[in-house]
Amino acid sequence: MMDLALIKLGGSLITDKDQPLTARPEIIQQLAREVSAIAHQHPHLKLIIGNGAGSFGHQSAKKYNTINGISTDVDKFGFCLVHQDALDLNRLLAKIFLQAGLPVISLPPVTMAVTQEKKLLKFDYSAIENSLAAGLIPLVFGDVIFDKIIGGTILSTDRLLAELAKYFYTEEKFQVRLINVGNYPGVYDEDGQVISEITQANYPQIKGFIGESKSIDVTGGMLRKVEEFLAISNLGIDCWIIDGNIPGNLANAVLSNSALGTVIRA
């Protein structure tokens, strides 16, 4: 059985979310070293990396309200700008990962997915499948996408990776894990302590205590993330929410299922 790890590199981790268009190259370099260690220790593991937009895409997406459609010329120009901002950060990541010797290939979702009133209508997985089959690491990102009714919208990195997780699990019968690498230790409980495990059983009690991200995020914060991950975990896909600032944490999550953070499982 093919083993696939989907790694989300959070926008709040790899950029300074409060400073427009500002990346955190040292953190990205550290993450590239960890992915490199993972690839060396587990050469048959398939990897897909998705990066959040952070301060590269969210500001322009908010300014042009791209998530809610494009109809005017200004909306359409905004759609192009958001795509370019998102590509800019993705390219920065690609460069650093290539410098670390990793065969990453930047693949923009705008060419793959189409929605209808924000609901996914079509997803062409072939570029990602071809990349994995060739031994490459697809590097995807939250992006603008075309919408059959409202013209265009945003596909968040979380939703994108959730769709990929479901597809490769159910259609390709891969063993799949999803690791969300963020700028926070995990999901907090009411006392500010990290909840080590969230399941369908304990979720109703903790739902009310989950805090929201303070920085701009057009695509929803922690509560939405947890609920999307709960839905996936129900299929049999473990989802981790871990702190990417702790060296080795990402490698531990992938290689030994023992990271500091929150795991969401059925």
Add this chain to the structure above:
Amino acid sequence: MMDLALIKLGGSLITDKDQPLTARPEIIQQLAREVSAIAHQHPHLKLIIGNGAGSFGHQSAKKYNTINGISTDVDKFGFCLVHQDALDLNRLLAKIFLQAGLPVISLPPVTMAVTQEKKLLKFDYSAIENSLAAGLIPLVFGDVIFDKIIGGTILSTDRLLAELAKYFYTEEKFQVRLINVGNYPGVYDEDGQVISEITQANYPQIKGFIGESKSIDVTGGMLRKVEEFLAISNLGIDCWIIDGNIPGNLANAVLSNSALGTVIRA
């Protein structure tokens, strides 16, 4: 009937082909101003812009011999590098065109086309069609693509635009023109004079006199270009080969069919 102009911005025009990774931003800005003038004067005209790789993609493509397939880890890493180099130049163009107010959207062919022993097996035109339908300007480029037999290869900008010209002409019934904007005045005859018109009728006599580009170009030079354009012109698509260094030449070719250069028509 929809009117479509496909504009190829030659790698030798927009980069210094002899200096690795060196763009010519002033020329790109001038071209952006001309496209802007075209868009204002002819708002219903659909535009697709494709850029050559010049000194951004050809050196790495030659080094890794990507056109002839990917099998080793080095080949695969090279494939990723070539893609990144090509994206880098495309992104530079996108930025300058966005600054000129043009709604350009960068769309990498690696996600659209697949070959089989270098022959096109599949081309998903939907991202380009959706962009045109939304009033955006697709900005494509010669790129790496996956190949079902040899793993991967290169799809040149010339071939890409030729495929797009054929598709929109035959399938979508658009009126189509193809304008190749280069760093040379046109196609030379035996005396070094620009041939104003090449047709199926006069081609056999001039074939032997067509010169080749001196800079590195992994995807073929002038002779191949003329032959690809002759094949397209036979369908009813006029193809121009013009000098992009002459201000107004691109705008004249698109708006009044009166540029300085060579036109290839049936």
